[in-house]
Structure formats: structure tokens, C-alpha cells
Amino acid sequence: QQPVQSPQAVILREGEDAVINCSSSKALYSVHWYRQKHGEAPVFLMILLKGGEQKGHDKISASFNEKKQQSSLYLTASQLSYSGTYFCGTVIQGAQKLVFGQGTRLTINP
Amino acid sequence: GAVVSQHPSWVICKSGTSVKIECRSLDFQATTMFWYRQFPKQSLMLMATSNEGSKATYEQGVEKDKFLINHASLTLSTLTVTSAHPEDSSFYICSAEPTKGFEKTQYFGPGTRLLVL
Numbered sequence: 266q267q268p269v270q271s272p273q274a275v276i277l278r279e280g281e282d283a284v285i286n287c288s289s290s291k292a293l294y295s296v297h298w299y300r301q302k303h304g305e306a307p308v309f310l311m312i313l314l315k316g317g318e319q320k321g322h323d324k325i326s327a328s329f330n331e332k333k334q335q336s337s338l339y340l341t342a343s344q345l346s347y348s349g350t351y352f353c354g355t356v357i358q359g360a361q362k363l364v365f366g367q368g369t370r371l372t373i374n375p
Numbered sequence: 376g377a378v379v380s381q382h383p384s385w386v387i388c389k390s391g392t393s394v395k396i397e398c399r400s401l402d403f404q405a406t407t408m409f410w411y412r413q414f415p416k417q418s419l420m421l422m423a424t425s426n427e428g429s430k431a432t433y434e435q436g437v438e439k440d441k442f443l444i445n446h447a448s449l450t451l452s453t454l455t456v457t458s459a460h461p462e463d464s465s466f467y468i469c470s471a472e473p474t475k476g477f478e479k480t481q482y483f484g485p486g487t488r489l490l491v492l
């Protein structure tokens with residue numbers, strides 16, 4: 266069951282903030298966030314586990330609302346290097362597999 | 376830490392030939408590795424899950440006889456695309472889940488671009 270990401274694409278100016286959402290119709294055990302730059306493989310950003318939690322490093326953070334089966338990725342004071350496609354991956358409770366959303370393309374302009 | 380390599384990074388081959396792609400976890404052991412396929416501007420589609428010492432588990436719609444997977448050691452998995460055709464052209468990415476890892480985190484290799492002429 267593929268999670269749904271929104272928005273599909275975002276265009277920002279450097280320094281602006283962005284929020285990317287990931288939602289599932291199934292109860293989630295964990296949510297994983299990755300960033301993929303064009304022509305490259307995805308890079309792991311962070312994982313959030315059931316029980317609800319928030320995490321962050323530098324100006325990128327995320328939250329996991331277990332009850333709503335949603336996670337949000339927050340990028341504050343965006344930098345040019347933040348450009349890329351962000352994927353959330355979800356593991357459903359009782360399942361073994363990580364399933365990726367369709368991705369959110371983030372473009373940061375100077 | 377958690378580095379995964381893939382080789383080759385680019386392959387161009389003629390239709391009907393077979394292509395082997397290697398995926399290695401360089402600084403950790405991975406009992407489980409995954410093979411994905413990605414078309415331009417699309418998400419990662421899981422093709423198969425590779426477990427060391429056992430047969431791979433293929434996703435629905437993926438031909439096991441066409442995409443042969445071997446996970447011979449805790450650091451190496453290979454994907455062989457047999458009798459490749461132009462429709463097999465894609466970006467193939469492997470990932471590895473550390474054996475002593477945290478909650479199914481996957482680390483991705485740099486990917487292999489396959490072009491079948």
C-alpha cells in the first residue's frame with residue numbers, strides 16, 4: 266500500500282520553509298525519509314518509529330503522528346543543496362517491507 | 376559508515392545479451408538486500424528482496440527467470456538481467472539493510488543505468 270505524498274512539487278526561494286507530508290491508509294510502524302538528487306541514488310535522512318516522535322538535524326526535521334498515520338518533513342531556511350526529490354518510505358505494522366511514496370520534487374532557487 | 380557500492384554505474388548492451396550488476400555493502404554486513412527499478416520522474420519500485428543464503432522473493436509482476444538474483448555472501452548481491460530488451464532499459468538501484476541495523480533502515484547504492492539497444 267503506497268503512501269501518498271503531498272505536495273507533488275514545490276518551488277521555493279532560498280531561505281524559505283517547506284513542509285512535505287506523507288500519509289498512509291494503514292497503521293504504520295515506521296516512516297523513513299530519503300532525498301534523491303537527479304541521477305543519483307536516494308540518501309537516508311531519518312527514521313521515525315511508532316509511538317509518535319520528532320527528529321531533526323540541522324534545519325531538516327520530521328514528525329510522526331501515529332494516530333493520523335501521517336508524517337511530515339520540515340525544511341527550514343532552505344538552502345540550494347536541499348533541492349531534490351524527497352521520498353517517504355513506510356513500514357506497515359506487521360509487515361516487513363518498506364514501501365516508497367511517489368516523491369515530492371523540491372526546487373530551491375537563488 | 377553504511378556505504379553501498381554498485382557496479383557498473385553505466386551499461387549499454389545489445390538486445391538479447393545478459394547483464395550482471397553487483398551490489399556490495401562496504402562497511403557492514405547485510406543479510407537482506409533489495410533491488411529497485413526507477414523510471415524517470417517516478418518512484419522506486421521494489422523488484423525483489425534478496426536474502427543471504429536463500430532464494431530471492433520477487434514482487435508481483437517481476438519475472439524471476441528474467442531477473443536472476445544471487446546473494447552469495449553477507450556483503451554481495453548480484454542482479455542479472457537475462458536476454459535484455461529495450462524495455463528493460465532503466466535505472467536499477469540496490470539497497471542493503473544492515474544485519475545489526477536499526478529498524479529496517481536501507482542504505483542505497485549509487486545505481487546502475489542500463490540502456491539496451
